[in-house]
Amino acid sequence: MRVALLAESFLPHMNGVTGSVLHVLRHLAAQGHETLVIAPRSGELTGDLHGARTELLRSVPLPSYPEVRVVFARAARLAAILDRFAPDVVHLASPFVLGWQGVAAADSLRVPAVAVYQTDVAAYAEKYGVPGAAPLAARHIARLHRRATLTLAPSTASLRQLGDLGVDRLRRWGRGVDTAQFSPERRSDAWRARVAPGETVIGYVGRLAPEKQVEDLAALAGLPGTRLVIVGDGPSRPLLERALPHAVFTGHLRGAELGEALASFDVFVHPGETETFGQTIQEALASGVPVVATGVGGPVDLVRSSVDGWLYRPGDLEELRARVADLAGDAGKRRAFAEAAHASVRDRSWDAVCRRLVEHYDEARMLRPIDDALRQRAATRPSAPVRELRARPRWTRYVALGDSLTEGLCDTSRMPHGQHRGWADRLAQLLAHEGTGAEPFRYANLAVRSRRVRDLTAEQLPRAVALRPDLVSILIGANDLVGRRVNVALLARELEAAVRTVRATGADVLLVTPFLPRRRAAALFARPFAAFASEVRRIAESTGALLLDLEALPRIGDLDLWADDKVHLRSRGHRFLAYRAAEVLGVPDAEALGGLDEALHADDDPVMTGTWLRRDALPWVWRRLRGRTAGDGVAAKHSGYVVIRGRGDVRAPVAP
Structure with a gap:
């Protein structure tokens, strides 16, 4: 199979979208598929692309977040690139700007497009305080995903969100976890002694940006015998360093360093309320670290409250503090939660997740000719059952x-x-x-x-x-x-x-x-x-x-x-x-x-x-x-x- 992946974000900028694309490239290469990546050009490519061809397009930085690049490419140009590659399916990774032109290009070539929903752009627009942007973004997301042959969403919350916007053809597709990189065996006493000697480590991993709500972790100030450790970087770091003066900021970590840091936490905390999935939560669980996260969005599918962590009411910072204090002050409970956390991700390898992705590609390839035939008869396209969208009466x-x-x-x-x-x-x-x-x-x-x-x-x-x-x-x-x-x-x-x-x-x-x-x-x-x-x-x-x-x-x-x-x-x-x-x-x-x-x-x-x-x-x-x-x-x-x-x-x- 020949797969063209259009990514709104790509190397050298590492985030959830880039990481997922790299894992998909590795799996597709191992299975003998050919791949092409179309993405913003923003610097020297680092990392193994597993034999993928690349078509990097001129991009401009997002004013409020320069690490994020935006491509303004006409659909005709993308269609020409795709036509030369002759893909069997187009994979749209977190589509918004480039993805809109990409789905139009795929339509012009009658190639099935699989849109992978990873970023709640409407919620981000609201967090960044752009007047009137949230409803505009929501309408754009709805149009884009309704146009795609198939939409993959990572959690029941995101399925419900897209369903409420009128998006059809929804399937749930989560994220895999690298159980070699993220494992309890990576826990390091030397790292703990260097970063927080003799203290219980409460950690966060992720971008330091407004939508992550890292500033909420100020509610944990003064918990006896604890040290807050922040792993990551982003535009909010200067403000957070002032708001969290007693926290340790490690900056961005990757690979073995990230695995070591995460496994060395005692409690992982994620306060963000706009997560469509929560990959770092899953990585914490794989590392054998209990999690405290908001009870909304993607974390609801990952954290089993009172089994491997706690979910707290969104915005309730007193409950956040109480849940973290409960685990920080009870080593026996942390051990029990940690064992359950590690066990919960044993069957979520990237290989298993990507095998399921190829099945979705095959479904899209089957549906596209049906859609084309129905359009010729001016009939609406069919939509297969959507699982887990509603609580059953x-x-x-x-x-x-x-x-x-x-x-x-x-x-x-x-x-x-x-x-x-x-x-x-x-x-x-x-x-x-x-x-x-x-x-x-x-x-x-x-x-x-x-x-x-x-x-x-x-x-x-x-x-x-x-x-x-x-x-x-x-x-x-x-x-x-x-x-x-x-x-x-x-x-x-x-x-x-x-x-x-x-x-x-x-x-x-x-x-x-x-x-x-x-x-x-x-x-x-x-x-x-x-x-x-x-x-x-x-x-x-x-x-x-x-x-x-x-x-x-x-x-x-x-x-x-x-x-x-x-x-x-x-x-x-x-x-x-x-x-x-x-x-x-x-x-x-x-x-x-x-x-x-x-x-x-x-x-x-x-x-x-x-x-x-x-x-x-x-x-x-x-x-x-x-x-x-x-x-x-x-x-x-x-x-x-x-x-x-x-x-x-x-x-x-x-x-x-």
């Missing part, structure tokens, strides 16, 4: 609406003869399993084969509202879209009215876009399916419904998920759909559970007899000629609520 009344797919046709896994299971049944079991048990989980499935949008609004919707659910799933439209004359706008209006009716009751709605198998004959219906899926996205956005956008998950079209009748999902297809829906609804570990379910039940699909023409096609044609459907006379399998225990077994029907 405790739903206790779930009603499924739709047609044969939601009824569960062709999913006979572990079911008596003549009965079907289906993705909605499986989803109900997952939701019941995650319940608290205080209130029983009730489930109704009103879906019936061959039903259309008008049937859903006329028959299923009134019955659903009468059941007073708190969650309703809707997957409908396929039977309308395979007709000869399809009015997509009319179908969308009917569906939107149904969704608004349910939302008016206070219930949540999970909308699912229609989908097709990857068969040649299915291409006849691709255009109306794509147009209706685009309308479903619009409806979800305008009504606040949750969305399972299957156009962003091409796996749903793979023929091994489809039954022998070529129009329904087999058991493994229903499993796939159920667990993707569970991800959207925030069910913990849905992806892992889905893989386990697949492994346990990989061979439970029945073997069909007879030819497809006689078994499936001719009966369908005969019904059409007679004006009938397969759903005539068929009743919903759960027209009222049934109670599902956490293990998934169904009890007797109950009243609503």
Whole structure:
């Protein structure tokens, strides 16, 4: 693979962005990939670039922070550079100025762009007191990341932040840690004797800039037997040296010196409230040092309060002092926290993290042609499920609406003869399993084969509202879209009215876009399916419904998920759909559970007899000629609520 990396910041200026890019270059080189780095020119390059080509562009220093350089390059110039390299994917490292032109250049070449969100520029603008800059920066970030093929964010907080800005295609991708450089074995008694003899060392590592809020560490002044050590440099250093007169300032350290200093701390403190991740926090944990950090942003994912450190309320400097004093004054607790800290990062090597990055590259390469085809049809692009964006409500009344797919046709896994299971049944079991048990989980499935949008609004919707659910799933439209004359706008209006009716009751709605198998004959219906899926996205956005956008998950079209009748999902297809829906609804570990379910039940699909023409096609044609459907006379399998225990077994029907 050929990867072009556009970095807003690069050597010789070392920061989180530069460090991540260097680790990515090393991993890609080890795996045989070719790389090109496009970045600001700001001095002599130092460090191993692992065989990467470079295209360094003229830059100017940021007035308030001269170590940061800004490149003003036209998209056409970047496109020419990229065209010569012919990348398979463009990696945008913390994009803002150069990254905006980079995503435009990638678009012009129809190359997928993966944007890696690392810097909360809007928060930085606010910290630096630039009038009106924060909202402008936020809008720019939203536009840029919505334009990228895929956006990678390092923490649940940054996922939520970008989601609130309307950014789609979000995936969580954290940072690795060098467990050789950062290890408890690096702890040095000689370093401690030289820097803080006989004292408990409270340390900070990072840039010395306003957004890091290092001045908050003045709250630690006077803690008995302690010494504050500040590792790093930046524009705020002169002010901090005056504000923290008893602290030791080491300046910028790197490599073995940094590893030695960090491991020699007794407590690591990070007061910044704008961290999208917190790499130095992770490095402290790897060094076996307990951490005290603000309970906001990236640190929330890294620090397990009362296990390997403490999180304190943002801005509460009294609590900051109390948490540090708790650890500084208790050597036994520090040892216990230190062991847990080191254990927490054992599986976060850069190699593992970068392998995951290559998987994201592959996903972006798969999504880009889909995006281009949809743009040609003036349809909106699909967006795959976003994990960990929201805290999941405790739903206790779930009603499924739709047609044969939601009824569960062709999913006979572990079911008596003549009965079907289906993705909605499986989803109900997952939701019941995650319940608290205080209130029983009730489930109704009103879906019936061959039903259309008008049937859903006329028959299923009134019955659903009468059941007073708190969650309703809707997957409908396929039977309308395979007709000869399809009015997509009319179908969308009917569906939107149904969704608004349910939302008016206070219930949540999970909308699912229609989908097709990857068969040649299915291409006849691709255009109306794509147009209706685009309308479903619009409806979800305008009504606040949750969305399972299957156009962003091409796996749903793979023929091994489809039954022998070529129009329904087999058991493994229903499993796939159920667990993707569970991800959207925030069910913990849905992806892992889905893989386990697949492994346990990989061979439970029945073997069909007879030819497809006689078994499936001719009966369908005969019904059409007679004006009938397969759903005539068929009743919903759960027209009222049934109670599902956490293990998934169904009890007797109950009243609503």
